[in-house]
Amino acid sequence: xxxxxxxxxxxxxxxxxxxxVTTFDIQDDxxxxxxxLGLDSIDxxxxxxxxxxxxxxxLTDPQKGKEIFTSINTLADFVEKNKTK
Amino acid sequence: MPFISNYIQIRNNKVxxxxxxxxxxxxxDFGTFAKNLxxxxxxxxxxxxxxxxxxxxxxxxxEIFLQExxxxxxxxxxxxxxxxxxxxxxxxxxxxxxxxxxxxxxxFVYTLPNICIGEIxxxxxxxSESLFLLAKKYQTQYIxxxxxxxxxxxKSEKVLCGWLQMLGTNYxxxxxxxxxxxxxxxxxxxxxxxxxxxxxxxxA
Amino acid sequence: xxxxxxxxxxxxTSIGLSVEENYQSLLQKKSGISEASILKTFHANHIKIxxxxxxxAQLAEILGIPEDNNFTRTSLxxxxxxxxxxxxxxxxxxxxxRTGLISATSVxxxxxxxxxxxxxxxxxxxxxxINSHHTGDCTRKIADYLGIxxxxxTISTACSSSANAIMLGALLIKNKILDxxxxxxxxxxxxxxxxxxxxLMILSDSDNTPFDQNRKGLxxxxxxxxLILESWEQVKATHKKVLAIxxxxxxxxxxxxxxxxxxxxxxxxxxxxxSLEKAQLSPEDIDYVHVHGTATVNNDxxxxxxxxxIFSKVPPFSATKSYTGHxxxxxxxxxxxxxxxxxxMNVTFPTLNFNTKIKEFDLTPSTDVVNTNITHVLSNAFGFxxxxxxxIFSKC
Numbered sequence: 024x025x026x027x028x029x030x031x032x033x034x035x036x037x038x039x040x041x042x043x044v045t046t047f048d049i050q051d052d053x054x055x056x057x058x059x060l061g062l063d064s065i066d067x068x069x070x071x072x073x074x075x076x077x078x079x080x081x082l083t084d085p086q087k088g089k090e091i092f093t094s095i096n097t098l099a100d101f102v103e104k105n106k107t108k
Numbered sequence: 109m110p111f112i113s114n115y116i117q118i119r120n121n122k123v124x125x126x127x128x129x130x131x132x133x134x135x136x137d138f139g140t141f142a143k144n145l146x147x148x149x150x151x152x153x154x155x156x157x158x159x160x161x162x163x164x165x166x167x168x169x170x171e172i173f174l175q176e177x178x179x180x181x182x183x184x185x186x187x188x189x190x191x192x193x194x195x196x197x198x199x200x201x202x203x204x205x206x207x208x209x210x211x212x213x214x215x216f217v218y219t220l221p222n223i224c225i226g227e228i229x230x231x232x233x234x235x236s237e238s239l240f241l242l243a244k245k246y247q248t249q250y251i252x253x254x255x256x257x258x259x260x261x262x263k264s265e266k267v268l269c270g271w272l273q274m275l276g277t278n279y280x281x282x283x284x285x286x287x288x289x290x291x292x293x294x295x296x297x298x299x300x301x302x303x304x305x306x307x308x309x310x311x312a
Numbered sequence: 313x314x315x316x317x318x319x320x321x322x323x324x325t326s327i328g329l330s331v332e333e334n335y336q337s338l339l340q341k342k343s344g345i346s347e348a349s350i351l352k353t354f355h356a357n358h359i360k361i362x363x364x365x366x367x368x369a370q371l372a373e374i375l376g377i378p379e380d381n382n383f384t385r386t387s388l389x390x391x392x393x394x395x396x397x398x399x400x401x402x403x404x405x406x407x408x409x410r411t412g413l414i415s416a417t418s419v420x421x422x423x424x425x426x427x428x429x430x431x432x433x434x435x436x437x438x439x440x441x442i443n444s445h446h447t448g449d450c451t452r453k454i455a456d457y458l459g460i461x462x463x464x465x466t467i468s469t470a471c472s473s474s475a476n477a478i479m480l481g482a483l484l485i486k487n488k489i490l491d492x493x494x495x496x497x498x499x500x501x502x503x504x505x506x507x508x509x510x511x512l513m514i515l516s517d518s519d520n521t522p523f524d525q526n527r528k529g530l531x532x533x534x535x536x537x538x539l540i541l542e543s544w545e546q547v548k549a550t551h552k553k554v555l556a557i558x559x560x561x562x563x564x565x566x567x568x569x570x571x572x573x574x575x576x577x578x579x580x581x582x583x584x585x586x587s588l589e590k591a592q593l594s595p596e597d598i599d600y601v602h603v604h605g606t607a608t609v610n611n612d613x614x615x616x617x618x619x620x621x622i623f624s625k626v627p628p629f630s631a632t633k634s635y636t637g638h639x640x641x642x643x644x645x646x647x648x649x650x651x652x653x654x655x656x657m658n659v660t661f662p663t664l665n666f667n668t669k670i671k672e673f674d675l676t677p678s679t680d681v682v683n684t685n686i687t688h689v690l691s692n693a694f695g696f697x698x699x700x701x702x703x704i705f706s707k708c
Contacts, residue, residue: 039214042143042157061154064572068213068513076210085513191447191468196422196504200429203507206354216508217570217696220418222469226697229567235582237563238699239476242447242466250463250489254480257487263586 028099038073039066051095067092079107110259111290113266115302116169118281125172138279142168149175158214159227160195162188162274166224167231169281170268174232183264184225184238185255187246188272191221224272236264246271246282246303248296255286256294271303280305313544314592315557315706316482320401320540322393323649325636326362326533330396335653338661339681343635345519345531351501355510358517361501362533362637364389375457382440384421385534387453389642390498393536394454397494401540401552409491409546412463413455414481415538416473416497418641421445423502450498463490468641470695471604472563473497474537475644475703479561481541491546496538496645505640506532512571514608520638522605522631523612523677525668530606533637537645539652556652559688560593560704562586571696572610577618579700580604580692584622587702593688595623598704600660602647602691605631605677606638615692616675628678634664644693644701651689651705658686 032046041060049060056062067088074080080102082088091101117124121141123131131148135141142164146156149171159167166186174182195218203211217223222240229235237258241247251269258264270283282303286294323330326344327337337344348356350363371388372381375395383391394413398406421444428438443449451466463484467477474497481495509515509532516529547554564586566579573579588595604615619626632650633639639646654660663677687707694700 040157042154063569065158065214065217065512065570068511071513072210072212072511189446189448191420193445199508200426200504203503204429209354211507211511213508213511213513216511219504219508220468220470220696222695222697222699223570224697225469225699226565226567226570229565229698230569233567235565235567235579237586238469238565239467239480239563240469242451242468244448247465250465250484253487253489254483257483 024099024103027103028095031095031099031102034073034077035070038069049095053094055092055094074102077108078102080105110256110286110288110294112284112292112294112298113287113290114173115284116172116281117302118165118169119305123172130172137277153231160218161279162192162194162221162272163218163224163227165274165279165281166272167227169283170228173268173283173285179265180233181236181265182234183236183258183267184228185251185267185269186225186272187241187243187251188221189242189244190273190275191242192219194274194276195219248299252294252296252299259286259288315559316485316541317544317547317554318539318556318558318652319542319547319552319554320397320403321538321555321649321652322396322400323535323537323646324364324389324393325535325639325646326364327635331400331649331653334649337635338632338650341662341664343519343664344533345637353503353506355506359506359510359515360517360519360531362531362639363501364534382444383453384424384441384444384450385500386417386419386421386423386498387444387450389500389534389536390415390417390450390454391457393496393498394458394494394538397538397540398458403540406459407461410462411460411492412484412490413451413460413494414465414467414477415451415454416467416477416641417447417450417499418468418470418473419499419502419505420447420450422504423500426502426504469699470697471638471640471643472693472695472699472701473641473644475693475701476563478539478558478645478648478703479563479701482558482561485541485543492540492542494538494540496536497642498536499534499640499642501532501534516607519665520607520634521665521667522607522634522663523616523670523675524666525670527607527609527612529608530633531637533639535636535639535642535646537642537649539645539648554708556655556705557708558703559706560587560591561702562590563699563701566698566700568698573614573694575614575617577614577621579698580615580618580694581621583700583702584618584690584692587690587704591704591706593704598627598688598690599686600654600689601627601629602651602689603629603631604692604694605633605663607631607633611694612670613672615694616670616673619675620673626675628660628682630661630678631663632661647691647693648703648705651691654686654689655705655707659683660686
């Protein structure tokens with residue numbers, strides 16, 4: 024799971040144009056949509072595209088995204104259970 | 109009669125304020141040039157990196173003007189030829205191939221030319237009147253009276269006007285700020301001089 | 313005289329090819345929302361759209377445009393509606409006075425260029441469309457077809473575009489820069505916009521339900537509408553019939569997010585407030601509101617909040633996107649035509665598909681045709697980039 028979490032952090036930084044943010048700056052249980060990363064609703068939608076593109080997971084309800092994207096931990100958990108790629 | 113108080117020109121990897129060279133950077137691609145200019149201006153605004161090229165260009169040019177500005181009622185009238193084509197092309201590439209089909213919401217939101225007005229408004233909390241015109245050349249013949257109307261009717265205390273060119277490596281910005289005081293007469297010839305990409309420091 | 317005179321209007325939407333047809337559809341609750349049949353899209357099975365059931369070739373034929381042309385669907389729709397508006401106003405000699413065109417679009421030639429994007433290299437016959445991509449070309453096509461030699465410009469401010477075109481046109485007449493101006497907008501459906509809105513997850517797979525608690529999003533639509541505005545001197549000199557007067561207009565920025573509206577509806581509130589000030593009216597003077605009402609969770613909540621901030625008692629309001637879908641840049645002008653119809657016929661139109669009020673407030677849109685005296689109508693158009701425009705149309 025550690026590898027997956029590192030991978031996810033890297034992919035998030037790239038997909039969301041988080042310049043000046045490194046994987047060290049993102050703690051596994053920090054809220055992704057809290058103040059630290061400054062993510063907004065468009066970023067949430069972009070993460071949905073990321074799930075599809077990199078892991079073959081299709082999320083059709085943006086509301087479900089809120090729970091899944093709570094932290095790297097919840098995200099990695101979800102990806103591990105649902106990935107098709 | 110309002111005046112042009114300040115003007116910014118960005119062209120050929122150089123930034124001029126009121127005809128004086130403020131910044132230059134030899135980066136070939138706009139993205140690198142913009143990042144360097146952003147760092148030079150010295151603000152901390154991470155949302156900058158999410159913007160598309162047109163928004164970054166408009167945002168940076170406006171930011172140079174607005175660093176000492178306290179006025180909230182600033183109208184905006186922008187004009188360009190390509191619209192949001194620079195980003196439209198990027199977005200089209202994402203939906204072109206049915207086997208690699210990943211439309212990006214973060215790219216799509218920038219496929220409209222007036223989003224740059226939105227970005228400047230968000231940054232400076234400007235809730236005033238704004239317009240984005242599309243034309244082959246800057247439409248001085250009625251942007252001028254429209255600007256004067258905004259000020260004389262007190263709809264805006266200041267108006268930020270200008271021409272924004274952005275397509276690939278071909279970029280240029282010519283913005284000028286119109287308000288009740290200033291050194292440069294707000295007239296067609298001066299506006300044409302500011303907008304022209306042939307020169308950077310002549311005005312009447 | 314206060315305000316600017318409207319002397320003609322033309323329209324084409326999924327609910328009609330003329331002002332009369334649109335009016336009858338509104339009265340008969342006849343929706344234009346359907347499944348895609350002309351536009352070929354991957355999403356055909358899970359979205360609904362407001363599609364005009366005419367192929368481009370049919371539109372070109374109606375307009376007498378030769379087969380070998382480079383009109384795109386957006387230009388065809390725009391030309392169709394602008395021509396109707398001119399005919400409605402009884403204008404035969406377009407350049408007998410200072411006449412201009414302010415047209416709005418967001419899609420422009422995209423509907424064609426997206427099809428041929430990769431083909432230009434090996435198919436010279438379609439290269440003629442490259443120049444049609446541009447928003448300005450769309451406007452130029454309309455201007456050239458109608459023979460307009462005066463001031464021509466294009467506005468592209470997303471979903472508020474054609475409302476802004478109407479506002480700019482009114483200013484040009486009031487400030488005596490033009491004697492007559494054709495104002496409005498046009499947008500065709502395209503895969504670009506369908507995929508884009510789909511990636512934002514704000515498209516509904518069923519008929520849109522504006523101002524409903526269970527609203528799921530918008531249906532994209534296509535269409536065009538134009539008004540003819542004339543100076544009072546011209547109206548008097550030609551004894552022209554005035555359909556309505558544009559008495560108020562206001563534009564403001566929400567300054568909140570690139571595409572979402574603020575929770576307090578600030579931009580909307582300011583635009584409405586400005587339009588009332590311009591018209592020298594109080595909120596109580598407004599008899600009817602044409603809301604932007606896209607049926608997205610965000611817009612209807614935000615717009616509702618703005619209405620409650622302006623009006624101590626919100627007047628009857630309708631969301632006609634429930635009939636036509638969201639026609640993007642054309643929306644403001646299409647609503648303008650419907651607003652003028654309400655004034656002329658003293659009627660408020662239903663909002664389709666409404667069931668349950670939004671739980672955050674007590675606002676119920678009109679759901680039936682109601683005959684009632686209407687003197688002032690407020691019409692809203694809110695675009696991405698925070699651009700909010702409100703117009704007020706008054707009885708002559």
